[in-house]
Amino acid sequence: MSFVLRMALREIRSSWRRLLFFFVCIAIGVGSIVALRSVIQSVRGALARESRSLMAADLLITSNRPFTQAVNDAVAREERAGRVTGRADAVEVSTMVRPVDPAKPGARMVELRAVQAPFPFYGTLTLSQGTYSHALVENRGALVRPELLAQLNLSVGDSIQIGSEPFEIRGVIASEPGRRLGAFSLGSRVIIDYADLASTGLLAFGSRSNMQMMLRVPGPQLEELETDLRAGLANEFAGVRSYRRSEDQIGENLTRAENYLSLVGLVVLILGGIGVSSVTRVFVQQKIRSIAILKCVGATSARVLAIYMGQILLLGLAGSMLGVVMAGAVLAAVPSFVGDLTAMFQVDYGLTAPAVVQGLGVGVLVSVLFSVVPLLEVRLVKPSLLLRQDIPPAAKFDWLKWSVTGSVAAALVGIAAWQAGSLRVGLWLSAGFVATAFVLQVAGAILVRAVQPLRYSRSFALRQAVLHIARPGNQTRVILLAVGLGTFFILGVRSLQVNLLRDFSVQAGENAPDMFLIDIQSDQRDALAAFVASETGKPAPKLMPVLRARVTGVEGQQVELESYEQVRGRGGLGREFTVTYRSELEANESIISGAWWAPTPTAGEAEVSIEEGFLERLRLQVGDRMRFDVLGRVITARVTSIRRVDWQDFRSGGFMFVFRPGAFDGAPQTFISTLQAPASPEARARLQAGVAARFPNVSVIDLREILQTIQGVVRNVSTAVTVVGALVLLSGILILVGAVSMTKFRRVYEAAILKTLGASGRLIATMLVLEYGVLGAIAGTVGALGAIVLSWGVATYALDLPWDPTPSITIVGIVATSLLVAAIGVLASLDVLRNKPLSTLRAE
Amino acid sequence: MIELRGVSKVVMSGDQPLTILHPLNFTIASGDCVAIVGPSGSGKSTLLGLLAGLDAPTAGTIAIDGVDITRLSEDELARLRGEKIGFVFQSFHLVPSLTALENILVPMEIAGRRDAAARGKQLLAEVGLADRGHHYPSQLSGGEQQRVAIARALANDPPIILADEPTGNLDSQTGRVILDLLIGVHKTRRSTLILVTHDRELADMTDYRLTLRDGRAVEPAVEVAR
Numbered sequence A: 001m002s003f004v005l006r007m008a009l010r011e012i013r014s015s016w017r018r019l020l021f022f023f024v025c026i027a028i029g030v031g032s033i034v035a036l037r038s039v040i041q042s043v044r045g046a047l048a049r050e051s052r053s054l055m056a057a058d059l060l061i062t063s064n065r066p067f068t069q070a071v072n073d074a075v076a077r078e079e080r081a082g083r084v085t086g087r088a089d090a091v092e093v094s095t096m097v098r099p100v101d102p103a104k105p106g107a108r109m110v111e112l113r114a115v116q117a118p119f120p121f122y123g124t125l126t127l128s129q130g131t132y133s134h135a136l137v138e139n140r141g142a143l144v145r146p147e148l149l150a151q152l153n154l155s156v157g158d159s160i161q162i163g164s165e166p167f168e169i170r171g172v173i174a175s176e177p178g179r180r181l182g183a184f185s186l187g188s189r190v191i192i193d194y195a196d197l198a199s200t201g202l203l204a205f206g207s208r209s210n211m212q213m214m215l216r217v218p219g220p221q222l223e224e225l226e227t228d229l230r231a232g233l234a235n236e237f238a239g240v241r242s243y244r245r246s247e248d249q250i251g252e253n254l255t256r257a258e259n260y261l262s263l264v265g266l267v268v269l270i271l272g273g274i275g276v277s278s279v280t281r282v283f284v285q286q287k288i289r290s291i292a293i294l295k296c297v298g299a300t301s302a303r304v305l306a307i308y309m310g311q312i313l314l315l316g317l318a319g320s321m322l323g324v325v326m327a328g329a330v331l332a333a334v335p336s337f338v339g340d341l342t343a344m345f346q347v348d349y350g351l352t353a354p355a356v357v358q359g360l361g362v363g364v365l366v367s368v369l370f371s372v373v374p375l376l377e378v379r380l381v382k383p384s385l386l387l388r389q390d391i392p393p394a395a396k397f398d399w400l401k402w403s404v405t406g407s408v409a410a411a412l413v414g415i416a417a418w419q420a421g422s423l424r425v426g427l428w429l430s431a432g433f434v435a436t437a438f439v440l441q442v443a444g445a446i447l448v449r450a451v452q453p454l455r456y457s458r459s460f461a462l463r464q465a466v467l468h469i470a471r472p473g474n475q476t477r478v479i480l481l482a483v484g485l486g487t488f489f490i491l492g493v494r495s496l497q498v499n500l501l502r503d504f505s506v507q508a509g510e511n512a513p514d515m516f517l518i519d520i521q522s523d524q525r526d527a528l529a530a531f532v533a534s535e536t537g538k539p540a541p542k543l544m545p546v547l548r549a550r551v552t553g554v555e556g557q558q559v560e561l562e563s564y565e566q567v568r569g570r571g572g573l574g575r576e577f578t579v580t581y582r583s584e585l586e587a588n589e590s591i592i593s594g595a596w597w598a599p600t601p602t603a604g605e606a607e608v609s610i611e612e613g614f615l616e617r618l619r620l621q622v623g624d625r626m627r628f629d630v631l632g633r634v635i636t637a638r639v640t641s642i643r644r645v646d647w648q649d650f651r652s653g654g655f656m657f658v659f660r661p662g663a664f665d666g667a668p669q670t671f672i673s674t675l676q677a678p679a680s681p682e683a684r685a686r687l688q689a690g691v692a693a694r695f696p697n698v699s700v701i702d703l704r705e706i707l708q709t710i711q712g713v714v715r716n717v718s719t720a721v722t723v724v725g726a727l728v729l730l731s732g733i734l735i736l737v738g739a740v741s742m743t744k745f746r747r748v749y750e751a752a753i754l755k756t757l758g759a760s761g762r763l764i765a766t767m768l769v770l771e772y773g774v775l776g777a778i779a780g781t782v783g784a785l786g787a788i789v790l791s792w793g794v795a796t797y798a799l800d801l802p803w804d805p806t807p808s809i810t811i812v813g814i815v816a817t818s819l820l821v822a823a824i825g826v827l828a829s830l831d832v833l834r835n836k837p838l839s840t841l842r843a844e
Numbered sequence B: 001m002i003e004l005r006g007v008s009k010v011v012m013s014g015d016q017p018l019t020i021l022h023p024l025n026f027t028i029a030s031g032d033c034v035a036i037v038g039p040s041g042s043g044k045s046t047l048l049g050l051l052a053g054l055d056a057p058t059a060g061t062i063a064i065d066g067v068d069i070t071r072l073s074e075d076e077l078a079r080l081r082g083e084k085i086g087f088v089f090q091s092f093h094l095v096p097s098l099t100a101l102e103n104i105l106v107p108m109e110i111a112g113r114r115d116a117a118a119r120g121k122q123l124l125a126e127v128g129l130a131d132r133g134h135h136y137p138s139q140l141s142g143g144e145q146q147r148v149a150i151a152r153a154l155a156n157d158p159p160i161i162l163a164d165e166p167t168g169n170l171d172s173q174t175g176r177v178i179l180d181l182l183i184g185v186h187k188t189r190r191s192t193l194i195l196v197t198h199d200r201e202l203a204d205m206t207d208y209r210l211t212l213r214d215g216r217a218v219e220p221a222v223e224v225a226r
Helices: A003-055 A069-081 A146-152 A194-200 A219-232 A243-296 A301-336 A353-380 A399-420 A423-450 A452-456 A460-469 A476-507 A522-536 A564-568 A612-618 A681-694 A703-742 A744-756 A761-798 A807-828 A830-834 A837-843 B044-051 B074-084 B100-111 B116-126 B142-154 B172-189
Strands: A059-063 A086-099 A108-115 A141-144 A159-162 A165-175 A188-193 A209-216 A238-242 A515-520 A543-555 A577-581 A589-594 A606-611 A625-630 A633-645 A657-659 A670-675 A699-702 B002-013 B016-028 B033-037 B059-064 B085-088 B160-164 B192-196 B208-213
Touching (some): A003 A243, A003 A353, A003 A703, A003 B100, A059 A069, A059 A219, A069 A209, A086 A681, A086 A699, A108 A194, A108 A699, A141 A146, A146 A165, A146 A188, A159 A188, A165 A188, A188 A194, A219 A238, A219 A243, A238 A243, A243 A301, A243 A353, A243 A399, A243 A423, A243 A476, A243 A703, A243 B074, A301 A353, A301 B074, A353 A399, A399 A423, A423 A452, A423 A476, A452 A460, A460 A761, A476 A761, A476 A807, A515 A522, A515 A681, A515 A703, A522 A543, A522 A670, A522 A681, A606 A612, A612 A633, A681 A699, A699 A703, A703 A807, A744 A761, A761 A807, A807 A830, B016 B044, B016 B059, B033 B044, B044 B160, B085 B142, B100 B116, B160 B172, B172 B192
Parallel strands (some): A108 A188, A606 A633, B033 B192, B033 B208, B085 B160, B160 B192
Antiparallel strands (some): A086 A209, A515 A699, A543 A577, A543 A625, A543 A670, A589 A633, A606 A657, A625 A633, B002 B016, B002 B059
């Protein structure tokens, strides 16, 4: 074994306790990177294996309306030409189901999927018992998810009412191919036979259904066929997508997610690196005498440097390996958190080799990069200090140190770019880090100065505490950076969460409607209104007509779009809109341009009022003409006003397009209604079941359930971000512990002198509590101020939410940080209180 | 052989130059035992540090076996010390994180000696600490620490041993043991021994005595009358 390695190991043996936190810092960062990358790589691996079965076909054509003749013709042509070798049609529609047995109350919204026999071309529909074959659903059979059975208290063999027909439950779906990834669903899945769909009456016009045509295509022609069909069907309101394209897209999204998530890990790791850097600096200071001795007995500077570098490498490697072990433990727990994904396809979560290699590499690199500059001090140690304490000569410009510092900075930017998978993002992250650090430093410096008047305080302990914060060689800056950043993350996310949840609870407030009835047919209006009025004991609810329309052309002063294809190119305008008509403005609307129409129905040209967003984004103006396609019927309307809609208040609903009555006379339309349902869950269930029984085509959306779901999601997301914040704060605390124990030797000596001069242990304890308490209060204040700016910025600009300050979070945050830092500071300096002065002074 | 020609040392005290050593000329032959004596602040330790290449003189040349060490770089000096010079300090200066044995091993390991382990144990035995090799410096008494330091100075069998007040931090009885050890080593190995000391009795045990006062040699190195 070489001398350098042997010495490095000997050094670790004697100082591992002091350096323990060094590798914990590294371990936490590496652990986050490895865990996050592994999860996503596992998902991606599963995806690559099963991308075709995710779509259940090679090519998928979808539309929100029945396929036009042109689409059917095009597919038939390709079948004849042999480019399509199999076709299975399917329809997805949201609807209500309820038990046929009147003794079982309740009704649920589900995502119904009607499929033809060849489905699925790829992948398997797994049932919890038995195997799937299409025969299972033929003749009014249904397959359901276990949650529906639980919700409606049903079991296999029972019957459920779907639309106007009863279906027998014949199996329970465990996993289903072709379930869209990440699609927001209003209910659980029910599968029936395509042939039975028509009889349910659910395809009555206006229902929100998604038509799907799954095609099997011989391999080599897939790409060409996709391109041809896309071009041919551009104006047919149909989407064409191959499994490869969706695989590519999901793959790209996953890559981006992986890279961004590992940046989170990198931030934690870099904070660890900052800790490493400050530990190394103090460590070298403590080792100066040993370094001088080594030089005295013949070691060159390079060799001494190599010893300490070797030590850092070993610790960095050990820390990184600990991180990998931690990541492995986290991954073992992952499946229980993301059970949902397994409903779609099987993912084996485990450490992936590339993630482990990257984690180890980044961990070791960060350890080395952050310690190399402080280690360079080793060169300047002169062996003559063993004979007498020299006054060090005035420092010359140390070109080596500065060029190494420059290289380290460049390498860190490189690592950030590598981890982000993008030089630009890497540069932004580095710049962001430098800017954040700078702001924290400046804010910290201002606050440190702001507490300086306390040095004239009457309390001796407080005076000493304030002096210590600003004394030379203090660790104030690094503690402020680390603790401040952790506080910033946690408080920022918490206050954002409070604002988000508050916004949702405002929306679901006392007098707001909390239930929607949709797909009401014209002839059901009176009966439904009467039924709801009798159930709720309130006046009959208002019914609003809704139609589904697409913009197919614009003849404007500034915009000219001739075909649907051109419209589709304009962000936002190409989607399908739900439109209405009425003669009055609603309470949540106001006109900002043009004039609202007279309450009489229109006679000549149709008139439309547009939402102000179109003015801003697409420069649509009063006087422009727009062409709409309403389920095949083309209507040209003149824009006569622009409305501002208060989207927060949706009692009256919000529509992008409102038409003057008369435009749709005789056009197919349905109605929706918003109402305030009874508060008790039983009464709500009764109301839903009653509506489902009497009006099978009407869907009930319970806003309370959805809000609960959304609130759950918000809570989960903010918990996840809080975990990241907690990791950052943990690194901060580790840095704090490190900083305290590293400078302890100085403290012990000072305390010994003060004790000799008559200070009691209690006074010294008070000094410590005050010093770290003030430091914690400064870090907490810096973090809390940043958090206010962060939550305000995100709420105002990214989420478009009204923002209110959350003073309780700010105050609790500052006080808690202060107490935490004080407690940790004192606990880490127990030796200072315990040591007897004489032994300390003699040892010096 | 060690030859000093016009060796002086000036340091800056504040912005005033302060002369610690005035130009000195003398020669020490191989195998001699020399005491450098004089009151506190007379420049004794500085001179010893210059001889070990721990510090550089302001002017003059120091030649060890014909090599002018004032022209060597820090790293070349380190190698020279590892090879030719053993140094014993007043306050021992053992590496606190290493055991007694490991402290002795360090110079041999730096030099890459293959027999380091065996020789380390032998040296420990020679200084009477055979059973204490695994103790850390903090677990040893002052006298024991100094014995470890002497063993370390002898590790590479250097022709020159420099000792800076080796008994200064020890009680007189322990100091006596250390002295006997040093003199014994000088005699058995025929190595050059240069001691800085306040101790009259110790100075009288050497072959020559160089007396410094205010950075000047009071008289050329004189042979000790015995």
